[in-house]
Amino acid sequence: xxxxxxxxxxxxxxxxxxxxxxxxxxxxxxxxxxxxxxxxxxxxxxxxxxxxxxxxxxxxxxxxxxxxxxxxxxxxxxxxxxxxxxxxxxxxxxxxxxxxxxxxxxxxxxxxxxxxxxxxxxxxxxxxxxxxxxxxxxxxxxxxxxxxxxxxxxxxxxxxxxxxxxxxxxxxxxxxxxxxxxxxxxxxxxxxxxxxxxxxxxxxxxxxxxxxxxxxxxxxxxxxxxxxxxxxxxxxxxxxxxxxxxxxxxxxxxxxxxxxxxxxxxxxxxxxxxxxxxxxxxxxxxxxxxxxxxxxxxxxxxxxxxxxxxxxxxxxxxxxxxxxxxxxxxxxxxxxxxxxxxxxxxxxxxxxxxxxxxxxxxxxxxxxxxxxxxxxxxxxxxxxxxxxxxxxxxxxxxxxxxxxxxxxxxxxxxxxxxxxxxxxxxxxxxxxxxxxxxxxxxxxxxxxxxxxxxxxxxxxxxxxxxxxxxxxxxxxxxxxxxxxxxx
Numbered sequence: 001x002x003x004x005x006x007x008x009x010x011x012x013x014x015x016x017x018x019x020x021x022x023x024x025x026x027x028x029x030x031x032x033x034x035x036x037x038x039x040x041x042x043x044x045x046x047x048x049x050x051x052x053x054x055x056x057x058x059x060x061x062x063x064x065x066x067x068x069x070x071x072x073x074x075x076x077x078x079x080x081x082x083x084x085x086x087x088x089x090x091x092x093x094x095x096x097x098x099x100x101x102x103x104x105x106x107x108x109x110x111x112x113x114x115x116x117x118x119x120x121x122x123x124x125x126x127x128x129x130x131x132x133x134x135x136x137x138x139x140x141x142x143x144x145x146x147x148x149x150x151x152x153x154x155x156x157x158x159x160x161x162x163x164x165x166x167x168x169x170x171x172x173x174x175x176x177x178x179x180x181x182x183x184x185x186x187x188x189x190x191x192x193x194x195x196x197x198x199x200x201x202x203x204x205x206x207x208x209x210x211x212x213x214x215x216x217x218x219x220x221x222x223x224x225x226x227x228x229x230x231x232x233x234x235x236x237x238x239x240x241x242x243x244x245x246x247x248x249x250x251x252x253x254x255x256x257x258x259x260x261x262x263x264x265x266x267x268x269x270x271x272x273x274x275x276x277x278x279x280x281x282x283x284x285x286x287x288x289x290x291x292x293x294x295x296x297x298x299x300x301x302x303x304x305x306x307x308x309x310x311x312x313x314x315x316x317x318x319x320x321x322x323x324x325x326x327x328x329x330x331x332x333x334x335x336x337x338x339x340x341x342x343x344x345x346x347x348x349x350x351x352x353x354x355x356x357x358x359x360x361x362x363x364x365x366x367x368x369x370x371x372x373x374x375x376x377x378x379x380x381x382x383x384x385x386x387x388x389x390x391x392x393x394x395x396x397x398x399x400x401x402x403x404x405x406x407x408x409x410x411x412x413x414x415x416x417x418x419x420x421x422x423x424x425x426x427x428x429x430x431x432x433x434x435x436x437x438x439x440x441x442x443x444x445x446x447x448x449x450x451x452x453x454x455x456x457x458x459x460x461x462x463x464x465x466x467x468x469x470x471x472x473x474x475x476x477x478x479x480x481x482x483x484x485x486x487x
Contacts, residue, residue: 003028004165005483008074008222011168015062015073022062022073025168026055026117029075033119033166039147039486041139042160044080045088046120051075054117061115069114071229076111077161077170080121081128082213083202084108087118091204092136093126095330095350105202106237107171107213107230114229119167122157126352127321128175128206130154131424133182134415135354142411143185144484145450149408152182155216159186162216163484169226170216175206176309177403177428179214180440184403184453187442187482189217189470191227194461195435196241198227199234207316208239210309210432219480220441220471224248227463243461251464256472257291259465262396266302267427273406279444279452280402286476287400287469297392297399301384302430308385309429310422311365311378317355318362324350357418382433389434393459398469401427403440403453427455437463441470442479451479 003025006014014020030048037043058073067073078084081091083101090096104112111118125135133141133156141156143149144164151160155172159182162170172179174192183190191214198213205211215226228248234240263284268277288294326332326346333345351359365374392399404427414421431438436457443454454473458466474480 002165004032006168007218008071008168008225011074012070015067022058022117023052023055025073026051026075029119029167032164036164037166040142040144040160040164042122042141042157042164042166043077043120044090044092044123044138044157047087047118048120051117051119058115058117070225071111071114071116073115073117074168075117075119077119077122077158077167078108079124079155079158079170079172081124081173081204082108082171083204084118084121087121089121089204090138091127092124092138093350093352093355094137095324095346097137097331099330101202103202106199106234108202110230122155122161122170124157125154126355127204127317128154128173128178129317129354129358131177131181131421132414133157134411135352137352140411143408144486145187146408146448147486149410149450150185152185152408154178156182158216159183159188159190162218163188168218169222171213171230172216173203173211173213174432175210175313176432177425179216180403180428180438180453180455181425183216183440184451185408187451187479187484189220189223189439189441189480191215191223191439192431192437193227193231193463194241194437196239197231197243197437197461197463199237199240201234201236205320207313208320209316210313212432220467220474221249221252223439224252224467248463248467251468252471254468255290256287256469259292259398259469260295260396261287261292261469262295262297262392262399264297264299264392264399264401266299267401271405272402273446275444275446276402276404276406276452280400280454283443283454283473284400286473290472290476295396297395299388299392301381301388304381305385305430305433306422306426308378308381309433310361311374312382312433314358314362315365315375316362317358318366321355321359354418385430386434389436390459397458397465398462399457401455401457403427403455407446407448407450407452431457436460437466439466439470441474443473443477444479
């Protein structure tokens with residue numbers, strides 16, 4: 001197996017035994033980027049030259065002082081909506097096309113503290129608005145399993161660089177499934193932690209009450225390692241939970257025996273691709289064979305989740321994106337008659353169609369005379385959905401669902417029908433509305449060889465239990481070991 005194909009924990013073992021150097025590990029990732037990046041377009045900007053210099057310096061430091069952290073010397077990628085001092089952060093938007101932040105996001109600082117090596121910033125849907133990474137202002141990212149299909153979104157680039165072995169792990173952001181859906185489409189592990197567990201400081205906001213940063217990795221153990229590094233209280237983020245740092249690898253291997261796994265028919269209804277249904281049924285049988293108890297659960301208000309989500313997220317986006325006006329930072333229209341004309345032309349030229357669509361929807365929902373009917377009502381529904389999940393978790397430890405109803409669709413297939421595109425998030429958005437954690441792991445393949453993802457959900461701050469259940473399934477199957485053949 002090539003060095004670039006190994007997991008974080010496998011690389012750790014090799015470095016500890018002095019069988020490979022950090023420079024060799026980094027060079028393997030850079031060589032892989034050189035070989036396949038032009039096929040999949042996973043990165044928006046690369047920092048590989050700096051990465052190689054850092055790797056060489058780190059080898060010298062490790063020789064003198066030893067290796068201190070599990071992510072030390074491990075090359076990774078960041079979604080391009082996480083601020084990086086001195087490195088371009090565009091959110092895949094023309095309006096931030098020349099923006100270089102003067103400060104770091106908290107997650108980047110935490111990885112810098114562990115001496116991780118940044119390879120570059122990954123492509124995404126503009127301002128994280130989309131489900132296919134076709135809404136980037138700069139390029140369309142392709143699924144490495146089939147270059148004619150989308151990788152999912154909005155963190156499609158972050159999923160692709162891991163699936164294509166162009167990074168050993170990456171970070172994405174998840175507002176309504178933007179980590180879990182591309183993880184499912186690309187056959188990797190993706191986790192959305194409990195809202196507030198990972199600092200959002202320096203994450204360019206889409207919908208502040210829904211956004212959450214999380215990892216993409218090649219297997220569940222790596223997911224636990226990366227989550228351990230980035231989770232924990234941050235006083236700079238007012239929504240950050242005051243919880244102690246935790247090692248999520250501690251109870252990873254305790255197995256699924258005796259665990260109560262909930263299954264809800266609300267996630268198994270019409271529109272579910274037959275191969276997805278078969279893969280989920282097989283996963284249920286696998287858990288049963290491992291000694292887990294399968295529990296039927298039901299929801300009362302789940303059908304309203306998608307509508308509530310798009311009202312809440314668009315309203316918050318309308319508010320958050322008001323700051324991009326050409327005055328303070330970012331791109332400004334070159335020709336304009338007056339201040340109002342400058343605002344209008346800057347935003348018209350700077351924002352893409354999907355961002356404009358959501359700003360208009362959100363502004364309408366917040367406007368006088370419509371606030372109570374739309375935004376307030378959506379927030380009331382949100383409370384009902386949160387209560388729904390609390391009731392479900394009274395009878396089970398984790399909930400098992402498909403991540404998506406179907407496998408990856410073709411590039412351009414849904415761009416002309418926004419509503420159909422929104423429906424691809426139907427199984428993921430309830431998780432963000434409730435603020436609970438969820439993970440997507442590979443659980444099979446369809447008849448065309450495209451990956452199928454399984455979602456495991458739990459109550460607030462149940463990451464350990466979810467990772468334990470995911471690891472138990474992964475150990476019993478071999479889906480994670482299969483690699484895309486096209487790249």
